[in-house]
Amino acid sequence: MTKSTKLRLLLALLIGLSSWFSPDLFAQTAQSVYLDDLDISSVQQGWASATARKNLRNKPITLGGKVYERGFCTHAPSEAVIILDGKALTFHAVVGVEDINADLAGVKPVIATIIADKKVIYTSSQLISGKSQATIDLPIKGVKLLELQIEGVGGYSHTHTSWADASITYLGAKPQMVPYPSDDKAEILTPKPGPAPRITGPKVFGVRRGSPILFRFTATGTKPIKFAVKNLPEGLFLDANTGQLTGSLGSPWNIITLTCNLEVEASNAVGTTSRNFKLVVGDKIGLTPAMGWNSWNCWAMTIDEQKVRAAADQLVNTGLADHGWSFVNIDDGWEAADRDSVTGILGTDQIKFKDMKNLADYVHNKGLKLGIYSSPGKWTCGKRLGSLGHEVLDAQTWAAWGIDYLKYDKCSFSAAIPVSPPTHYWHQFPYQVMQKALRGTKRDIIYSMCQYGEDQVWKWGHEVDGNSWRTTDDIIDTWASMRNIGFGQREAMPYTKAGHFNDMDMLVVGQVGWSDKLHPSRLTPSEQYTHISLWCLLSSPLLLGCDLTKLDDFTLGLLTNDEVLDINQDPAANPAKVIRQSAQEAIYTKTLEDGSLAVGLFNLDYDAKSIKVSVADLGLSGKYIIRDLWRQKDTGTTSKEITCRINRHGVALLSLRKQP
């Protein structure tokens, strides 16, 4: 071979190699990218969206007095996921709580964690606003999936945090910020209801003496379905075609609580079925958690009458109402700009809601109930007029309209009181005032307290008649937000009892968006199964926050599983118990009225895995039949242990009933 041929061959080899390798690698020149130049819209976080080069208040990023031009900011808990090709070299950032948070009373520290290919490679100490930040420099050669996480210590959310100066040096492909890559399939587990009638919904209902009853028996199966009730007390009427119960029971039971043991029957062309039902006439209402829809997580302040009517129509048209979903709740945004100058009545925003009484009639005619929203402060959280100083008048107005549910949201109330921070007295006070006002209407209005868990409301919410009380800040449709709320209830959990429930906030399945721009829930299918299972086990109110006109089959399947919903509506309303909980998995149980045990095995880990629990650890002994509640199928028996393979962030929701 001649010298020139050898040279040509070498050149060809080099050209071949250069086209085979990426040009960057061939050049072996490291590049650098600031993470705020990537797509930070994929960052999952506890509230709102991540911001680039500015903090969440649109001010310069500032940590420990130092201002940074580059970086991105998030509400903890947050997670940014970066895809690399194994050829990145280093990661650099200064992470901490924004200085601006130092002014906010009660803001808790956070911990930052960095995970490379599912292994933790960095954990910060507790980072405190204005006091401690962490400078991080890490080699990341070979890494393909980099996760930047920030958690509030003690599950506290909403802390403003920054990844200042965050950048990556790399040789190969440019890093990409993406939602967590998930291969989760939207598998519909709930079997379709059969043609035979099956009675659904709660098995117990409380009504106050003398109040008009509004309750509809529900069933699935081929329509038409006829209802009948045995032992119906005088004064009550049943519409056999709709299942609607009306009338009222007053004297002669003014002193005692009377439990009427009824038998409900549903029949259609295929057959007849019956079920026991308790009507408790006394002082208590809302004996099982409310189930229905609320306008906030989809429409927020853009709610109007058409959207409320559409939601009511859809509860019926999609069949959701036949599974017990009955409330249609208007959140903030219905209020007029001013009270009537003569009567003081707060009417509706006339552009959005023409006639609330008419709307209530429309909703009631469908066998559903209407809810409304207000604040004990001067202003609601959406800056509309609140009820401060007009509580009795407002309650009477709502009762005259035919309102069945009030969400009373603390918002600006703290500004109206003489002490800061509010004492226990001032936490209770506004809720007591409205309680008296509602009682005075003689209408059964479910009282839903929304004050974000302040002053450990779970310990006293029942004293002010709360049927439910929010235990946390607002939820959003991210794993971080749902997981933190859902698995952060250990302190509040034991206080659940019939008529008084911890409210873990509205559901974030289906199309949500807090505006008129909606998007599909960012929770993966497995996370959505976890969401519904957890809210059912913990007896939280179930309020859909999605556009019901855009329900897909997967979401409908999630919301129409009567065996799962029965866990939520169980008449015993026993608090859930934590059997085990770590960052990787959780096992919760709830003892049901019939003596069986509902068990949720939750996989909080990065990958699918098996979770095992012994019968003894569940507090049981003997032989049990295992039922998979989502699939509505018995899967075997056990006297020793249960093992389930569970998707990443997924759940196995089971019931164990003693083998006879």
Ligand code: GLA
């Ligand atoms: C607060 C509540 C939300 C919603 C809005 C309305 O943020 O927590 O659920 O009601 O107010 O402004």
